[in-house]
Every structure is written in structure tokens, then in C-alpha cells.
Amino acid sequence: MAFSSNSSGGAMADINVTPLVDVMLVLLIIFMVTAPIASYPIEVNLPQRTTAPPPQTEPPPPIRLRIDAAGQIFWNDSPYPISTIESMMRETVQRDPTNQPQLEIDTNADADYGILAKVLAHAKNADMKKIGFVEND
Numbered sequence: 001m002a003f004s005s006n007s008s009g010g011a012m013a014d015i016n017v018t019p020l021v022d023v024m025l026v027l028l029i030i031f032m033v034t035a036p037i038a039s040y041p042i043e044v045n046l047p048q049r050t051t052a053p054p055p056q057t058e059p060p061p062p063i064r065l066r067i068d069a070a071g072q073i074f075w076n077d078s079p080y081p082i083s084t085i086e087s088m089m090r091e092t093v094q095r096d097p098t099n100q101p102q103l104e105i106d107t108n109a110d111a112d113y114g115i116l117a118k119v120l121a122h123a124k125n126a127d128m129k130k131i132g133f134v135e136n137d
Helices: 018-038 082-095 113-125
Strands: 063-067 073-075 078-080 103-107 131-133
Touching: 063 113, 073 082, 078 082, 082 113, 103 113
Parallel strands: 063 103, 103 131
Antiparallel strands: 063 073, 073 078
16 A cells, blocks of 8 residues: 655555565464464373262361471470381371371471471471461460
């Protein structure tokens, strides 16, 4: 579309479609490359429907694990060395693996993070599923 204001060759206005075509071609290439990736199936294991509800069991009382500023670990308000914590966790999980107690971890703000990392590693190795962080004043 071109037009002129006068016959002496004055102002000429054209719509430049080259940038529009460039952008459209780039978008077309992007969609052509990403479309096959989105068509691969993703396997998801969904829970299956059951007619019988699971039995209601009373959850065991939670385990209160406290780490103080000196790095001392308290299992239900009794001090224990860190070397015995994993065996205590394993014993607790083996009592009933389907109905584990919740591990409530309370850490002092001045406690060493390495102690907390070791406790969490022990909980993972013992296959504890219910772990929570609490703050007691």
C-alpha cells in the first residue's frame, strides 16, 4: 500500500512486512520443534479406586526430637547421642511401618546445622515418612 501526497514525489508511506514475516517464521520453527516433544506419553501411577475404606487406626503419639544450641539431641525430653538416633528411628518404624509416629523436630536457632542434617539423614535412612518441624517457645 503506497500513496503520495503530491505528484512531485513527496512523502511516501509503505507498510514494511519483513519483520512480521521474520517473527512468524521464527514462531513457526519453534512450534515445529516443540510439538513432537509434547506428544510423548508420560507415565503416571494413579491410585486405584477401592470399594472398602481403609481401616481407621489411632496414630501413635508423636516423637519430640529437640536439638539444643550445644548440639545435644533430646528424644522425648531424654538426651541421647547422635550415634543411637538412627537405630531408635529404625526400631520405631519397624513396630508398624504403615502407621508411623510423626517426628517433630525442634531446633534451637543457635544449633549447628550439621547436627540437623545428620538427624534428617538418619530419618531418611530409617525410612521415616512423617517428619515435621515445630517451634516451641
